[in-house]
Each structure stands twice: as C-alpha cells, then as structure tokens.
Amino acid sequence: MDIINYAKEIFDSEIEELKIVREKIDSEMIDVVNIILESKGKVVVTGIGKSGLIGKKIAATLASTGTYAVFMNSAEGLHGDLGMISKDDVVLAISNSGNSDEIVAILPSIKKIGAKIVAMTGNRNSKLGRAADKILNIGVKREGCPLNLAPMSSTTSTLVMGDALAAILIKMRDFKPENFALYHPGGSLGKRLLMRVSDVMHKDDKIPFCDKESSIDNVILVMTEKRLGAVCVMNGDLMVGIITEGDIRRALKRKEEFFNLKAKDIMTRNFTRVSEDSMAIDALELMENRESQISVLPVFKDVKLVGIVRVHDLLNVVGR
The missing domain is CATH 3.40.50.10490 (Glucose-6-phosphate isomerase like protein; domain 1)
Incomplete structure (x- = not known):
C-alpha cells in the first residue's frame, strides 16, 4: 500500500x-x-x-x-x-x-x-x-x-x-479585529489589540529622570540604576528632553569636555512621546516605522510625564 x-x-x-x-x-x-x-x-x-x-x-x-x-x-x-x-x-x-x-x-x-x-x-x-x-x-x-x-x-x-x-x-x-480580540483576551491577538501603553509602562519610582542642570556623572548613574536605556530630563515638573545610551556614546566623542557636560547639553529636545491611552501595538509601530528606530518612549498624560516604555516591553506583549 x-x-x-x-x-x-x-x-x-x-x-x-x-x-x-x-x-x-x-x-x-x-x-x-x-x-x-x-x-x-x-x-x-x-x-x-x-x-x-x-x-x-x-x-x-x-x-x-x-x-x-x-x-x-x-x-x-x-x-x-x-x-x-x-x-x-x-x-x-x-x-x-x-x-x-x-x-x-x-x-x-x-x-x-x-x-x-x-x-x-x-x-x-x-x-x-x-x-x-x-x-x-x-x-x-x-x-x-x-x-x-x-x-x-x-x-x-x-x-x-x-x-x-x-x-x-x-x-x-x-x-472588526478589535471586536474579535475582545472575545479572545488570552490569545496573542487579544494582547495585540487590547493592550495599552499604560499596561506595560514603567512608572512612579521606576522612571529614570534628572534635572536639566544635572552633571553627566549623575545622568550616567541614574541610567545605570534604572536600567531602562534612557533618562528623562526635567525642568521642574515638565519634561524638556531625553537622554539615551546613544546620546551618551555620541557625547563621549567630545573627550576634552565630556565630564563638564550637563544633561541639557546632550539631551534630545524634540523627542517622540506617546499617550498612556495609546494601544501598545500603535506605540510599537511608532518606534519601529521610522528612518531611525528608537528603543524608548516617554509616556504622557496630557502634559505630564507618567511613565516610560521600551520596545522590548511592547514586543513581549504584542509580539510579531
């Protein structure tokens, strides 16, 4: 046979x-x-x-x-x-x-x-x-x-x-897909279409931040302690910039003045942000669908910084 x-x-x-x-x-x-x-x-x-x-x-x-x-x-x-x-x-x-x-x-x-x-x-x-x-x-x-x-x-x-x-x-x-996801909250599709940024962001004392006048030493210390790959730069209660590991590496090229630099000297002022109510999948798209991908996003509620989210956090719940 x-x-x-x-x-x-x-x-x-x-x-x-x-x-x-x-x-x-x-x-x-x-x-x-x-x-x-x-x-x-x-x-x-x-x-x-x-x-x-x-x-x-x-x-x-x-x-x-x-x-x-x-x-x-x-x-x-x-x-x-x-x-x-x-x-x-x-x-x-x-x-x-x-x-x-x-x-x-x-x-x-x-x-x-x-x-x-x-x-x-x-x-x-x-x-x-x-x-x-x-x-x-x-x-x-x-x-x-x-x-x-x-x-x-x-x-x-x-x-x-x-x-x-x-x-x-x-x-x-x-x-629609979001309706389907509502009936499948435990499945991968449900997680992709129902999970919001607020569900996965790091918040409260886990947010790495420093003052805009902070020394480069303090910036590196905060980044090392919080281990999220970025530091949010504050001017009082308002976030005015973000410093990533990439910014630190670029600043190191300025060897003579590196240790005299302050947070405001190396921060990215026009940073990309996301709302806490945004869907996780949309935040991931925002981070990846660009010429230069970013790995960390500050999370806002109106004008207030409320958290920080990494691309790895989003991939863990959204997947591909």
Whole structure:
C-alpha cells in the first residue's frame, strides 16, 4: 500500500465533494443569513455524534465572531436542555441523513417553542428537511472512508458550510479585529489589540529622570540604576528632553569636555512621546516605522510625564 498517495487520494476525494456541495449553495443561504441577522435571540446549534462535534465548532466560531451562539447536544435536548431555546432563537440542526432519531424527536418541541429551524442536511426530503424553515444542503455523493460508512466528506462539508455562514455574518455585522480580540483576551491577538501603553509602562519610582542642570556623572548613574536605556530630563515638573545610551556614546566623542557636560547639553529636545491611552501595538509601530528606530518612549498624560516604555516591553506583549 502506498500510504502517501492514498492519503492524497482522500484529500482529493474530499475536495471534489466540497466542490459539489459548493455548487448547491443558492438563495437559501441569503435567507438563512437574514433570519439570523433579524433574530432577537441566539443561534442554538444542535447535532449528535460526529455532526454534534462539528456543531460544537460551528457554534464556537459563531460565538467568537459576533453571533450569540450556543451548542446543544440533541440527546440532552430530549432530557431538559430544550429549555435553553426561546421563540426568538434560530436552531441550526445538523444531520446529514436528516433522520437522526434524537434530532427528529426534538423537532415538535422546537416547533411549539416557536424558534426558526435551519437544517444542515444532505436530504431535503428527510424528516428534518421537511420540518425546517430553510435548508443548507451539505449532501455529498461519497464519504472519504474506504467503506463509505464513517462520516468524512459529509462532516468536512458541514464544517466548511458553517465557516461560510460565519464568514458572511462577520462581513454583514462589520465585525472588526478589535471586536474579535475582545472575545479572545488570552490569545496573542487579544494582547495585540487590547493592550495599552499604560499596561506595560514603567512608572512612579521606576522612571529614570534628572534635572536639566544635572552633571553627566549623575545622568550616567541614574541610567545605570534604572536600567531602562534612557533618562528623562526635567525642568521642574515638565519634561524638556531625553537622554539615551546613544546620546551618551555620541557625547563621549567630545573627550576634552565630556565630564563638564550637563544633561541639557546632550539631551534630545524634540523627542517622540506617546499617550498612556495609546494601544501598545500603535506605540510599537511608532518606534519601529521610522528612518531611525528608537528603543524608548516617554509616556504622557496630557502634559505630564507618567511613565516610560521600551520596545522590548511592547514586543513581549504584542509580539510579531
């Protein structure tokens, strides 16, 4: 047996079945989308067995992309979970045959509750198909299984049909990356799009600062102690400049007068700054998207210095 080629044959087989299912998409998809958009309730995805497993994924995808959705196992629905369905809901029932006992058994109750029923089935004339308000046809000619028994192509087509539905709803709802991040605060995208400069900046006694009249010795001492690669130069309560490690290296070229220099002599007066409310990803862009990259930014609240942030701090939470 040529295992590699046979694996590729299964891919080819399922891809061909997907193409067949794709051609079955018609105006009912528009109707289903409108039913969901106009619903005042939620989408309850239900199924049993392999279809149930795919249903869980579809419900999760919908829920994470702006559509209020939950999954209900059809068998559990027979024993009380139907209580989660209201008349304002849309029930997305999944059964390739359309005659799964558990799904068929809960259809009368769903009808009495008054929820809309959208069927994902490969059999329009099945009990589910006849009971449904709308149908998304997921019917395949053959499963990937060599016995043509285990659900393979049919579950793949169901999954992709669910993805297509979710993707359409994302566009119709104008769902944005920041909305997605709100539902994924623990993921890398959530951190990228939700984290603000104030969440990662060094503040209070960790801010390295000196007076504009400070000696170069004191500047170096502060920079060494705080270990942030820069010192904020102050004139009373106002920041008037910044000194970085690069400024120190450039000042060293003035060997004869180096130790007579003061902070005001080597500081950068027209420094780049950022607001504490700025998004971390925007601050990182500000530091990197320039001719000469900078590694440290002073952080302000209005005209007051409130912190300092390093490119490394931002990369740790935003990543690339």
